[in-house]
Amino acid sequence: MNATDPLDARGLFVSLGGMPILRDVSIHVDSGEAVALLGGNGSGKSTLIKTLLGLVPYQEGTVELFGEHLPGFRDWWRVGYVPQHSAITVPNATVREIAASGRLAHRKPFQWLGRDDKVALDEALELVGLKDRMHWPFGSLSGGQKQRVLIARALASHPDLLVMDEPLAGVDLHSQSGLAGLLGRLRDDGLALLVVLHERGYMDPILSRSVTLCDGRVVDDEHPSAAACAVDEEPASAFGVTDPISGVLA
Numbered sequence: 001m002n003a004t005d006p007l008d009a010r011g012l013f014v015s016l017g018g019m020p021i022l023r024d025v026s027i028h029v030d031s032g033e034a035v036a037l038l039g040g041n042g043s044g045k046s047t048l049i050k051t052l053l054g055l056v057p058y059q060e061g062t063v064e065l066f067g068e069h070l071p072g073f074r075d076w077w078r079v080g081y082v083p084q085h086s087a088i089t090v091p092n093a094t095v096r097e098i099a100a101s102g103r104l105a106h107r108k109p110f111q112w113l114g115r116d117d118k119v120a121l122d123e124a125l126e127l128v129g130l131k132d133r134m135h136w137p138f139g140s141l142s143g144g145q146k147q148r149v150l151i152a153r154a155l156a157s158h159p160d161l162l163v164m165d166e167p168l169a170g171v172d173l174h175s176q177s178g179l180a181g182l183l184g185r186l187r188d189d190g191l192a193l194l195v196v197l198h199e200r201g202y203m204d205p206i207l208s209r210s211v212t213l214c215d216g217r218v219v220d221d222e223h224p225s226a227a228a229c230a231v232d233e234e235p236a237s238a239f240g241v242t243d244p245i246s247g248v249l250a
């Protein structure tokens with residue numbers, strides 16, 4: 001691990017509403033790596049990436065982005081965040097308007113786009129193959145196209161690390177393959193990737209490693225294939241509450 005590598009988090013403990021969600025989680029992403037964050041529903045994947053992005057507070061541990069401790073990190077343009085497309089609730093905003101919000105780290109809100117912004121925006125939309133649809137309403141696009149818009153939004157700031165929350169969710173198989181190809185090209189161009197996935201699937205060929213969470217703990221950070229999560233087979237809640245009849249988490 002070099003001091004300037006994109007991400008190094010150690011010993012993270014996170015509780016939400018008094019419940020332990022992440023326990024002693026460590027994860028790092030080296031320059032040029034594509035790391036998958038795997039795990040079953042409720043294992044803590046989204047909480048972890050939100051913690052790494054400073055959106056959820058942690059009670060113990062350290063997070064460093066590009067060698068800078070999270071509380072003092074200011075170069076947010078270096079980190080592109082791609083949320084799930086279902087999280088975007090502005091269907092009438094155009095492709096270009098949504099992608100343009102990715103330039104906010106470089107300019108003040110409510111200012112017109114400058115020349116550099118326009119160039120970066122055009123390049124990002126070109127890269128994801130949506131330049132010809134820049135005036136379309138976001139809500140009129142397919143799942144795969146929406147995901148591409150959000151990738152363009154993240155790329156518009158010229159990041160060095162892309163953090164993605166289930167980019168293949170709700171995307172048909174053909175588009176999954178296309179998106180995986182796009183992400184592979186971005187990685188080849190030097191972008192580091194941290195990608196939440198339910199399975200490696202089409203992303204498998206481009207992944208350097210996978211980290212698997214189970215019940216808020218890392219159960220595998222070494223091997224290319226995800227380790228089995230014992231809790232998946234015999235569910236046990238982070239809260240220790242299990243329905244006595246069905247055996248399913250309450």
Ligand SMILES: Nc1ncnc2c1ncn2[C@@H]1O[C@H](COP(=O)(O)OP(=O)(O)OP(=O)(O)O)[C@@H](O)[C@H]1O
Pocket residue numbers: 016017019021039040041042043044045046047048238
């Ligand atoms: N604000 C909150 N307050 C209390 N508990 C929360 C909060 N947010 C998430 N949790 C709990 O934390 C656990 C992990 O949730 P998280 O969304 O991180 O899991 P996940 O692995 O991303 O799941 P999925 O694959 O279903 O999206 C779940 O049990 C969830 O109910």
